[in-house]
Amino acid sequence: MIKLKINHIYHGNCIEILKELPNNSVDLIFADPPYNMQLKKELYRPNNTKVNGVNDAWDKFASFQEYDNFCIAWLTECKRLLKDTGSIWVIGSYHNIYRIGNIMLDLDYWILNDITWSKLNPMPNFLGTRFTNATETLLWCSKGENYKKYTFNHKLMKQYNGGKQMTSVWNIGICIGSERIKNKDGKKAHSTQKPEELLKRIILSTTKQDDIVLDPFFGTGTTGAVAKKLGRNFIGIEREKNYIRIAKARINSVKTLLPESCWVEPAKEEQYRVPFATLIRKNIINTGELLYSCKRYNKRAKVLSDGNLYYEGNTGSIHRIGALIQQTPSCNGWKFWHVIKNNKTLLLNDIRTQYIRQEYKTPLLHFTDSVKKISAK
Numbered sequence: 001m002i003k004l005k006i007n008h009i010y011h012g013n014c015i016e017i018l019k020e021l022p023n024n025s026v027d028l029i030f031a032d033p034p035y036n037m038q039l040k041k042e043l044y045r046p047n048n049t050k051v052n053g054v055n056d057a058w059d060k061f062a063s064f065q066e067y068d069n070f071c072i073a074w075l076t077e078c079k080r081l082l083k084d085t086g087s088i089w090v091i092g093s094y095h096n097i098y099r100i101g102n103i104m105l106d107l108d109y110w111i112l113n114d115i116t117w118s119k120l121n122p123m124p125n126f127l128g129t130r131f132t133n134a135t136e137t138l139l140w141c142s143k144g145e146n147y148k149k150y151t152f153n154h155k156l157m158k159q160y161n162g163g164k165q166m167t168s169v170w171n172i173g174i175c176i177g178s179e180r181i182k183n184k185d186g187k188k189a190h191s192t193q194k195p196e197e198l199l200k201r202i203i204l205s206t207t208k209q210d211d212i213v214l215d216p217f218f219g220t221g222t223t224g225a226v227a228k229k230l231g232r233n234f235i236g237i238e239r240e241k242n243y244i245r246i247a248k249a250r251i252n253s254v255k256t257l258l259p260e261s262c263w264v265e266p267a268k269e270e271q272y273r274v275p276f277a278t279l280i281r282k283n284i285i286n287t288g289e290l291l292y293s294c295k296r297y298n299k300r301a302k303v304l305s306d307g308n309l310y311y312e313g314n315t316g317s318i319h320r321i322g323a324l325i326q327q328t329p330s331c332n333g334w335k336f337w338h339v340i341k342n343n344k345t346l347l348l349n350d351i352r353t354q355y356i357r358q359e360y361k362t363p364l365l366h367f368t369d370s371v372k373k374i375s376a377k
Helices: 014-020 064-081 097-106 154-160 196-206 222-229 241-252 276-281 318-326 348-360
Strands: 008-011 026-031 082-092 110-119 135-142 169-172 212-215 233-238 290-292 300-303 309-311 314-316 338-341 344-347
Touching (some): 008 241, 064 082, 082 097, 196 222, 212 222, 222 233, 222 241, 338 348
Parallel strands (some): 008 233, 212 233
Antiparallel strands (some): 082 135, 290 300, 309 314, 338 344
């Protein structure tokens, strides 16, 4: 094993380096592997200018089997490196994403979402033989079906999306203008450079501050640059020295954190265990008060001093009595029962939520609008 270096780019074959990194050592993996584009000939625009497509040596494989074996190898090592609370994102096009998805399922990864990157400014299909390919797919996966404690900043992303829950379709333009890194001759430095907005959403949604993000196909360092801007750490692996040189200069040029780097997902209110009896003790719910079921059942139960309910000769918790009424094995009593206060019908869960926010001072979202300077290390 080699020593895990944080905020470092390893030079070499990704599979060999992955094998040398320690188990359960990273919080998030973003992988933008070769797509195996299978391009057979050069492509020209209608004005006879050549299209700079993906014809790099790193994207060429002798056969589908060779490509599959390559993916099996790096995905196997990534799963070993990932913490139980971590997750992995893999991006691809129609050329490779279905093969990769099948391999990930065979390796017992658990697909959480397939995100469609809808490109606002896709490259046209110059030959006019197909629809313009305007999307790529990201597979977001946990280590397996039973790994439930992966990081997902749901409320934070809702805030980022203007108060609406973010969907699995992301409308983001491809890299153009000043964001596209170019060589001295004016040509793009990397044929498949991803936009920073794409990595910003990935890292912001599935990591916490100071987490470690691994990118085994580091390229010109988009993952590292965005991770640094968001107050996260990165580990990169790249085989091309020229890409490493560009990535280092790019990351070193980052001097300020994004405002979102200060955002913290609020604690889930369910983590604050508040027994129903607590609401009685705090005189929020009164002994002898009536609780009302949802309209479908139209039942009433009386609140007892010990936190139980009395209903038609039966005594039990808000959950047990709710299940009894519904004739079901279980019931979430917080979302089944209502009270009437000041002629208003209030869900028990809403009353509990309000109590938690007042008692524990839990805001909807912790963040600051100030842009922090990155301290020298």
